[in-house]
Amino acid sequence: MSDQIKFIVDSLNKEPFRKNYNLITFDSLEPMQLLQVLSDVLAEIDPKQLVDLREEMPEQTAKRMLSLLGILKYKPSGNATDMSTFRQGLVIGSKPVIYPVLHWLLQRTNELKKRAYLARFLIKLEVPSEFLQDETVADTNKQYEELMEAFKTLHKEYEQLKASGFSTAEIRKDISAMEEEKDQLIKRVEHLKKRVETAQNYQWMLKIARQLRVEKEREEYLAQQKQEQKNQLFYAVQRLQRVQNQLKSMRQAAADAKPEIETGFLHVGQAALKLPTSGLMKRLEEEIKFNLYMVTEKFPKELENKKKELHFLQKVVSEPAMGHSDLHELESKINEINTEINQLIEKKMMRNEPIEGKLSLYRQQASIISRKKEAKAEELQEAKEKLASLEREASLKRNQTREFDGTEVLKGDEFKRYVSKLRSKSTVFKKKHQIIAELKAEFGLLQRTEELLKQRHENIQQQLQTMEEKKGISGYSYTQEELERVSALKSEVDEMKGRTLDDMSEMVKKLNSLVSEKKSALASVIKELRQLRQKCQELTQECDEKKSQYDSCAAGLESNRSKLEQEVRRLREECLQEESRYHYTNCMIKNLEVQLRRATDEMKAYISSDQQEKRKAIREQYTKNIAEQENLGKKLREKQKVVRESHGPNMKQAKMWRDLQQLMECKKQCFLKQQSQTSIGQVIQEGGEDRLIL
Template sequence: MSDQIKFIVEKLNKEPFKKNYNLITFDSLEPMQLLQVLNDVLAEIDPKQVVDIREEMPDQTAKRMLSLLGILKYKPPGNATDMSTFRQGLVIGSKPVIHPVLHWLLQRTNELKKRAYLARFLIKLEVPAEFLQDETVADTNKQISLGYHGRSGKGVRSGIRRDQYEELMEGFKTLHKECEQLKTSGFSTAEIRRDISAMEEEKDQLIKRVERLKKRVETVQNHQRMLKIARQLRVEKEREEFLAQQKQEQKNQLFHAVQRLQRVQNQLKSMRHAAADAKPESLMKRLEEEIKFNSYMVSEKFPKELDNKKKEMHFLQKVVSEPAMGHSDLLELEAKINEVNTQINQLIEKKMMRNEPIEGKLSLYRQQASIISRKKEAKAEELQEAKEKLSNLEREVSMKATQTREFDGTEVLKGDEFKRYVSKLRSKSTVFKKKHQIIAEFKAEFGLLQRTEELLKQRHENIQHQLQTVEDKKGISGYSYTQEELERVSALKSEVDEVKGRTLDGMSEMVKKLNSLVAEKKSALAPIIKELRQLRQKCQELTQECEEKKTQYDSCAAGLESNRSKLEQEVRGLREECLQEESRYHYTNCMIKNLEVQLRRATDEMKAYVSSDQQEKRKAIREQYTKNIAEQENLGKKLREKQKTVRESHGPNMKQAKMWRDFEQLMECKKQCFLKQQSQTSIGQRNLLRTFLSCFEETFI
């Protein structure tokens, strides 16, 4: 999110906005100021949006911005797909809604300018059917008028039909495309002139160089023969390059053919492997299982998941659409929840009073059915996960195979191919051992040759030293060195002459090529320049016509828009009245049904109470309550008697408990004393103490 805000601030600080914001000031903008910034960006894209938001109603602002964003094909990101929340956020100037819009607009401003410009002329005026009931609206929809032209005091109406209107829109599209192509295709005349002048200067320079080189070459002997040999050498080199290129292309074709053959062989193997187990019975069973699974997923699981998602979405929409709740609202909701809980408890008690045995039997079957359905859903989910894992593993296997192919140029071998590959490796290993032995022999021979070379160099140095001493004695020192230098210089001279010949031929051919290119460019550009002049004239005429028709179109659209807004307001008011009346009607129906239910209960109670049949009297609510009251009174009497017995035996029981606690303390003290004196007392005293304790316990028990 911080990167998004940084990008927005950076773009707003540049041309043409120049807002001078930083991250803190932009983040601390109020909702109205943020909406004004959004409106400024939209006004840069479409100049019709230049409006001060403080002078405009919020509904009109939201409607205007939403219509332009719809034309620009903006899609709310992520959780903003709910258009009601998006509209609400746009009206109140919410940052989570406006920041993504600004980021999207500032990323592609030039593209959106072009789209907004084209939308003014390419969006059709679709009039709703409910507005076409008016005669004037229907006439204007059938024939879009472009104005009136007066002649001799009489108004003659000139209009175009809708088919002509659509034809003009199509013509505008084609002309706009041609204009864009002319802007992007080819070079401008100034660039072409600059290129031609630069090429002419290079041509003059090359001519001068060629003349200078010709003068130098003419002094060399056999220059014609050397030039001829240089030309033949160049032709052979070009032929060599062409043959090398052909060889490389053929190698690539062979490599692709081998890869294609390997792929086809793998497909053939997989098809044979699949056909080996492909019996009609197994195929039918497999297809039946897949059909059952897919039908279960489509008919049971997916609809349930879809219903749950819809319920969650509906609940969340309700929560979002409701205003912020206070403490009083929470108290009211708690009271309603308590009332509903009491009603539920009453219904449960009634159901328990009925004690219908059929429902008990059905509950067992329902539980079993729910358990089976849950198991079925769990198995379906496990099967779906297993299928996904299988597809992922197959994808990984294909990726690994492609990686091995790219790394090694071969595929993973299986079965017989792997055995053949191992046998090839063994034969190659034997060949490798032989070659390795030959290389070792060559290395040994190379060592001998190196040693002989060193000995020969030493002998050569000795001979050179002796030769120098002989030359010094004879008075011709340096004779051998000068002879070698002369030979080397002559070799260098021959190489330089060859290079000069090659450069002269290359320059002459380059000059010819440049001359031919200049002539071709001039001949190719001449008809294009002529067409460009004609197209410019056409473009000027069409732009004038387009501006005239645009003004007429805007005036007609404004009139239709005003009529449409008035009719929309009337329809909105009538719909609100209709909704209010419907809500009253449903409320009264609900009240009537509640009263009817209460009246039915009262009549049933009266009939049961008045009737002479004892079974019906027992079903009455009064009888049931009296029966429950009698049972509760009997239970209260029993509890009182129990309380009386507990009170009478409370005193002695407490004394007995106190005696047991005192006895427990006494025995604990005896135990502690016995443990302290155990190390000091003798074995006889211990026996006496044990007998004493046993006697004491027996007497107490």
């Protein structure tokens, strides 16, 4: 119970409750406050439960909490009587009832939140059958059920997407990156369009480029199809070779088959495998012996045992129900029979018959052999069943692999050849990959030198333009370059006109000599670069080793740190527990000291001879109060006696008074009626006199 309360307090002190309780303050909560804590926890699971209990009736509170706990499938321990006590305890805020509920809710808050959310949409409303006869109600109910099923499927898809690992932040990042790439591609396309629009026949060139792209895609598709067909052809040839080898071996075995020679085949799927047995006839004889043993000895015994067991069970079922007395009688009979059997065995052993002793030895050996035989037969049967199941599984696996890639599983020498081919291909791949890496590195160096030269050229051009602007001849270098280019073109054209084959051969020789000189000049640099590359690889390997050592050391230190943190956390928790226990014991000691002081003061006042101090004692005050209450009770009893004695006459007098009051009321009404009649007569008389005067 203490562990349960501790877990509840720790959970309530965390997010999202932040109650700041300790064990003493939580245990000293009043029932109304404890019910409010339970309501707050339920409100965290279902926001509709956020209610102030001071503004709600106790019956409504109990009904609300019980309905939600029923939806959350909370099961209190116990039977029906315990369920009634559970309801009563929930109404009055009993601690033994509310503590387990809080512990259960705080253990699985996230799971219960999900269940409460789904219950809002998946609890089906039960419509009576007489209302479903109406078409509109039936259609609405059907639509409601369809929407519920749609919600189930959508929620399952949502959970699957949530568990798949894709987060909205990552998707948004991918979308933003793709949009940026799209913008860059649009800019590049526009830039290329601007560059191409100046060229002649660019529409025709675009059309040709589009056709070239389509043809390249088609070429890739055809190459892929060609590779697939080559693979299928290779697998088909391999399968044909295997089948031909199997057919050849089977024909040889069928041609040279004899009863004593190995001719057994085990057919698994579509393949035939030779079995390493001494001979087909021997195996058949052993199988026949095994089957005869099973049919003649094992199965009849099992059938007889089953029949006996069935007969015994039928006999037990047909007999009437037995009570405790019948069972005691049967047990006593069984004990008597067992004692008789033991006595008979002792008498037999006392006789010491030698022939029976020898026969008993042989009987024991025969029984042992028969039991071993039965055990081995059962083991053989189990092994056969296991072999059949394994063969079925192997055939299923072969069919699955054949459906997956359309090929069969390689076996034996074929698999070894396939592995050796893969190894040779992997070595070639590694070599090619290394060469590609070296070429990529050289390409990176050349690209970097090209970029540096371009930057230098641009800087020089900018400096030249600034100098031209300062001198007031901006554009001079550009025009000079154009003139030089035009003159160079003119001179080249002139040279091309007057150049002969001998000049061209001389230029080729010069170029070859220049290329060889450059190669010889760069050979030393390339050698140094290779040495530096090897050194770089060695340094990278050493760096990786040091990094792995660092990672292992860091992991060990991290594990030690986590262990120390756990130990410190545990010690802090123990310290807090001891502190709370210390404060609790101090409070209990203070309460006991106050009670002890009051008891000593009472004893002193009771023992002292002074009457005033005795009057101050609690006992004297209680005796005085008891005497006053007894006197008051006597007076009230006397008054009750007087009231009982005068009750009858007083009731008669009250009745007479009511009758008198009724009589006077009647007289008053008669008097008023008479007076009203006289006034009406006077009015009529006065009216007649007026008529006479007129």
